[in-house]
Amino acid sequence: MFLIPFNKPSITGKEWAYIQDASKEGRLAADGKYTRKCQLFLEKMYGFKKTFLTHSCTHALEMAALLMDLHPGDEVILPSYTYVSTANAFVLRGCKLVFADSRSDYPGIDAGNLADLITDKTKVIVAVHYGGMACDMERLLAISQNHHLYLLEDAAAGIDGYYVYKNQAKRPIGTFGHFATFSFHETKNISCGEGGMLVINDTKFIEKANLVWNRGTNKKDFALGKANKYEWVSIGSAFAPSEINAAWLWAQLEQIEAIQASREKIWHWHKANLPILLEKFELEWMTVPKHAGNNFHLYYGLAKNLKHREQVLNFLKQKKILAVFHYQSLHSSPYYLTQNSKKLDLLQAKKYSEQLIRFPLFNNLDTNKLKRLLLN
Structure with missing residues (x-):
């Protein structure tokens, strides 16, 4: 029995009230009122182009890998010092992992040696913001742009984290890459037990993301009256969490x-x-x-x-x-x-x-x- 545990999830006091409210709405499945409240709040607060709540950061990473349409043999550069989910998302697509070392002063990826790892098969660079502390994003952004590579920010612990420019201007973590992923696991600053989020900053992927998020169906367009049939149109999965998770998360985001x-x-x-x-x-x-x-x-x-x-x-x-x-x-x-x-x-x-x-x-x-x- 530990008198001081390693972690204890925060509770603001309104979590159960919002879950009960979601129940009264008569909708506990995905993409209801609280999902939309959370997504809109995060988009406005941090300037994300589009957000999708997910069951976990692991799911958000897997969703990003699907959106990039990666194929077996494609190479992905990522730090070796990271959680296994960062790697699994790409292994599931048949990609080859190319591990980079960390910096000597903190565990983030060493951007100084990435150029030596890039080949004609490289498709993605993954920047893991260790402990919510930003990687050298100006450098990583320049490398990804110069080599025409996708840049994915694994910001599992990075909610409310910032990159600081030399002039002291700040830019939120998760706004640099084509994609970014966040975790709302109980060990994170903001949590809902298990939860995550995919951020899309390249708007050309938003339409496809709606399909992938909804099991590969055109559910969103059908609900909006833009399609006359609800059908399977893309590869996808059940990435969207329930309103119970979203309601709990909303109580956290408010505080x-x-x-x-x-x-x-x-x-x-x-x-x-x-x-x-x-x-x-x-x-x-x-x-x-x-x-x-x-x-x-x-x-x-x-x-x-x-x-x-x-x-x-x-x-x-x-x-x-x-x-x-x-x-x-x-x-x-x-x-x-x-x-x-x-x-x-x-x-x-x-x-x-x-x-x-x-x-x-x-x-x-x-x-x-x-x-x-x-x-x-």
Whole structure:
């Protein structure tokens, strides 16, 4: 039993009321009032061209891969240090994964070495905004445009995250790529238990996206009277979530500013106190790149090596505090190695896989209690 869990989903107080309201509307299936409220809110707040709520960020990634009409043998460049969903979406289309290393200063993709990975078969670059911190988007955007490649932002943890230009102007994560994906999993800043969103910034894909989102049918046009038959016209799947999920999500989105303010306060508490409270372990503490606006999704430290990390995690466990490590690099995963005989040497990805420690961070975390446990 942990006295400080790693995560605890936030509840604003209106979630159940909105679910009951959705029930009274007589529609709990997909694409009802609350789905549209959430999508419109996010489009207006962040300037997304078009959004589609999905069951998960995994589904959003799979939907994006379908929209790009990828074929077996097409190559996709993505960071090795990412969640498996980033890779699975393209493996399901028969694509070849080309793994890139992370940066030395934070786990985002190293844009400086991408040019060497591009071939005549490359179709997509995936920018994973690790922990909600923006990748070097100006550089990635230039590379994708110069080589006529799709740019997909995997912003699973990136809601309310920003890219910061040298003149300090900010641009929301998810507005750079042809597509972007977000997660509303219970571990994210804004959540509905399980949920996600696909963002489409290239408007030529919106019509096709409506078909793919609706199991490959022309349901949207039929409902609007633009088609006289409801029929199968495209490949697709059941990507759209129920109104129950959307209603819960709407209660969260209404309070996004309060939730973010709470997380910001706790993040800064971690920054000021954890290095002192855990001084004996001599961890290297996270930094936020100058080009990334912090959305306060996570706080991490780096141990010296794998054995050292286990010592830190065990110490915290004894204090009844649950801290965790994060991704295991995909280029060294059992599945990838069974499919590829060539071993890759990605030093930074290996470093983060073996050394990174994530500390509890959720919007009602009791920092006084955390401090007492660490001092006890």
